[in-house]
Amino acid sequence: MxxxxxxxxxxxxxxxxxxxxxxxxxxxxxxxxxxxPVSFCWDGVQLVVATRRQSVTAEAARRTGxxxxxxxxxxxxxxxxxxxxxxxxxxxxxxxxxxxxxVTGRDPARETDPFxxxxxxxxxxxxxxxxxxxxxxxxxxxxxxxxxxDA
Amino acid sequence: MxxxxxxxxxxxxxxxxxxxxxxxxxxxxxxxxxxxPVSFCWDGVQLVVATRRQSVTAEAARRTGxxxxxxxxxxxxxxxxxxxxxxxxxxxxxxxxxxxxxVTGRDPARETDPFxxxxxxxxxxxxxxxxxxxxxxxxxxxxxxxxxxDA
Numbered sequence: 001m002x003x004x005x006x007x008x009x010x011x012x013x014x015x016x017x018x019x020x021x022x023x024x025x026x027x028x029x030x031x032x033x034x035x036x037p038v039s040f041c042w043d044g045v046q047l048v049v050a051t052r053r054q055s056v057t058a059e060a061a062r063r064t065g066x067x068x069x070x071x072x073x074x075x076x077x078x079x080x081x082x083x084x085x086x087x088x089x090x091x092x093x094x095x096x097x098x099x100x101x102x103v104t105g106r107d108p109a110r111e112t113d114p115f116x117x118x119x120x121x122x123x124x125x126x127x128x129x130x131x132x133x134x135x136x137x138x139x140x141x142x143x144x145x146x147x148x149x150d151a
Numbered sequence: 152m153x154x155x156x157x158x159x160x161x162x163x164x165x166x167x168x169x170x171x172x173x174x175x176x177x178x179x180x181x182x183x184x185x186x187x188p189v190s191f192c193w194d195g196v197q198l199v200v201a202t203r204r205q206s207v208t209a210e211a212a213r214r215t216g217x218x219x220x221x222x223x224x225x226x227x228x229x230x231x232x233x234x235x236x237x238x239x240x241x242x243x244x245x246x247x248x249x250x251x252x253x254v255t256g257r258d259p260a261r262e263t264d265p266f267x268x269x270x271x272x273x274x275x276x277x278x279x280x281x282x283x284x285x286x287x288x289x290x291x292x293x294x295x296x297x298x299x300x301d302a
Contacts, residue, residue, distance in 0.1 A: 021225035025176040025184040032217045033176040033184040037225035066183045072225045074172035074188035 005148050008127040008139050012078050015071055016042040020104060023070045024049065026060035034060065037072075040120075041103035047082065047120040048100050050108040061118050062086055069120065077137075078127050082120035092117050156299050159278040160290050163229050166222055167193040171255060174221045175200065177211030185211065188223075191271075192254035198233065198271040199251050201259040212269050213237050220271060228288075229278050233271035243268050 003011065025035040034056040038049040047069065051057045061067060061084035071078040089097070089109055100117070101107050108115035125140035127133075139146055154162065176186040185207040189200040198220065202208045212218060212235035222229040240248070240260055251268070252258050259266035276291035278284075290297055 023174055023186065023221060023225065025186040025219075027178045027182045027184045031178045031215050033178045033186075033211075033219050035174065035176040035184075035186065035219045035221055035230065037221075037228055060184075064182050068176075068184050068186045070174060070186055070188075072223050074174065074223045077188055079186065 002132050003129070005136070005139055005146050005150075008133070009145055011076075012125060012127045012139060013044075015076070015078055016047070019071050021072065022047070022049075023072065024057055025068045025070075026057055026066075027064060028056060028060065029063075039104035039106055040069075041100045043096070043099065045121075047080070047122070048096055049118050049120065050100065050104075050106065050115050051118060052111075053114045053116045058086060058116055058118065067118075067120060076129050078125065080120070080122045080126075081124040082122045085119045085121075087117040087119055089115065089117070153283050154280070156287070156290055156297050156301075159284070160296055162227075163276060163278045163290060164195075166227070166229055167198070170222050172223065173198070173200075174223065175208055176219045176221075177208055177217075178215060179207065179211065180214075190255035190257055191220075192251045194247070194250065196272070198231070198273075199247055200269050200271065201251065201255075201257065201266050202269060203262075204265045204267045209237060209267055209269065218269075218271060227280050229276065231271070231273045231277075232275040233273045236270045236272075238268040238270055240266065240268070 021037050022040050023035060024038050025033055028034050040047045040049045065083055067082055067084045069080045122140055123143050126137040127139050128137040171190060172188050173191050175189050176184055179185050191198045191200045216234055218233055218235045220231045273291055274294050277288040278290050279288040
C-alpha cells in the first residue's frame with residue numbers, strides 16, 4: 001500500500017518521538033563525509049543532539065551550518081536535511097537540557113570532554129518504505145510540510 | 152560484556168553477510184554531505200552497491216574516491232570507511248553482477264536510468280555496541296584487520 005503524504009508525515013512524527021538515536025552525516029574539509037550515530041530528542045519541531053565541542057560533527061556544523069540525518073531503518077526510511085546551530089551548555093535553555101537528559105539518558109554536562117548541543121531545524125524531509133513511495137518521497141520542502149494537495 | 156577485537160571482527164563479518172542494505176554517505180561539492188540507503192552484497196572482501204550513473208553518490212565516488220558506509224543498527228554499530236571505484240555494467244565481471252542480483256534481488260541492467268556499480272574496499276572499520284567498546288572501536292586500520300594483540 002502506498003501511503004499518502006499526510007500518512008507518511010504522521011508516521012515520521014511518530015518515529016521521531018519513538019527513536020532515540022539517529023545517524024548524522026556532515027561534510028569534511030577534505031571533501032569526504034563523516035557519519036556517526038548520536039542520541040537525540042525531538043520536541044515536535046527540532047532535533048537536539050549533543051557532541052564533543054571538537055568533534056568532526058560539531059566542527060562541520062559550525063563551518064557549514066548543515067547536516068543530513070536519518071533514522072536507523074533502511075526499510076522505513078526517514079531522511080532529514082537540517083540547519084544546524086551550535087548551542088553551548090551555558091546557552092541552552094534549561095527545559096531543552098532537561099528534556100534531552102530525560103529522553104536520551106545522557107547528560108552532556110557530565111562528560112569528560114567538553115560537549116555542546118547541536119540544534120537541528122528540518123528544512124527537507126524524505127520518507128519512504130518502497131520504490132513506489134520513493135518516487136514521491138518528499139514530505140517537507142523549504143521547512144514546510146507538504147499537503148496531500150501539493151504532492 | 153566487552154567483546155574482544157576478534158569477536159567484534161567475527162560479528163561484523165556475520166552482519167555484512169546478513170544485512171542487505173547499508174547507509175552510504177559522501178561529501179557534496181558544496182561542502183555538505185549526502186546520505187542514502189543502498190542495497191549491497193558483500194563477498195568477504197568488498198561491498199558492491201549500484202546507483203544511477205548521475206546520482207550524487209556516483210558523482211562523489213568518481214570525484215573523491217571515498218565513501219563512508221554504515222549498517223543500519225545504531226545499537227550494534229558497524230561503520231566502514233572505504234575507497235570507491237566506479238565500474239560500469241559493461242566492465243563488471245559476470246560473477247559479481249550475478250551475485251549482486253541474487254543477494255539484493257535487484258538488477259541494475261533493468262533499471263530505467265543508466266546505473267553503475269560502485270565497488271567499495273574497506274580501509275577502516277569501527278564496531279561497537281556500547282560506550283565501553285566505543286573507546287576501542289577500530290577493528291580494521293589501513294585495510295588490515297586488527298589482532299587482539301594490536302588492540
